[in-house]
Amino acid sequence: MRTKLVSLFAVLLLIAACETTPDESASTSGAGASTSTSTGSSSGSVSSSAVASEATATEESMTATEESMTTAAMVEAAAPVPGSQEDLVINVGDRVFFDFDKSVITASAEKTLKRQAAWMRKHSTVTVTIEGHADERGTREYNLALGERRAVSVKNFLVALGVESRRIATISYGKERPDALGHTEAAWSQNRRGTTTVN
Numbered sequence: 001m002r003t004k005l006v007s008l009f010a011v012l013l014l015i016a017a018c019e020t021t022p023d024e025s026a027s028t029s030g031a032g033a034s035t036s037t038s039t040g041s042s043s044g045s046v047s048s049s050a051v052a053s054e055a056t057a058t059e060e061s062m063t064a065t066e067e068s069m070t071t072a073a074m075v076e077a078a079a080p081v082p083g084s085q086e087d088l089v090i091n092v093g094d095r096v097f098f099d100f101d102k103s104v105i106t107a108s109a110e111k112t113l114k115r116q117a118a119w120m121r122k123h124s125t126v127t128v129t130i131e132g133h134a135d136e137r138g139t140r141e142y143n144l145a146l147g148e149r150r151a152v153s154v155k156n157f158l159v160a161l162g163v164e165s166r167r168i169a170t171i172s173y174g175k176e177r178p179d180a181l182g183h184t185e186a187a188w189s190q191n192r193r194g195t196t197t198v199n
Helices: 002-018 041-078 085-091 107-122 140-160 185-191
Strands: 095-097 128-133 168-174 193-198
Touching: 085 107, 085 193, 095 107, 107 140, 128 140, 140 168, 140 193
Parallel strands: 128 168
Antiparallel strands: 095 193, 128 193
């Protein structure tokens, strides 16, 4: 829309610049005398050139403004909504990991959970569900119980840091929802986790 307006403006200026004007030095004598007009081709060229330069400058200025507005809009659109799952993932971290067959909170998990607790205190209306997960080894029943112990450990840690218990639900998925596929320790270590999800 702006490009069309700028183009229309440039065309109007160009037409106005090309319009002929009477030469003030022309003479008239007697009835029916002809009026002599001259249009300086060089002054017409200068006007057209000036109009074209002005239109180009205006268009470049508009383009730069549009680009900066687009960049600002993109940055604003990229910023996660405060209190959302995306905000939690990007700014805090949504998961902690456990050692094999354990549900004890590790030192690295403590750091993440302290950030989660601060985030939850800041967003006091947010409720979450802690998902407990296990790797593929062991029976389905055993891993569901292990996942539940892990989810409860995360909840208890958050409650101990001042988050109201009523804002945290727990669920165990056992080995049913692996995050990493594969039958290696690298994959298994990613699947032994507690994940916090915003309700």
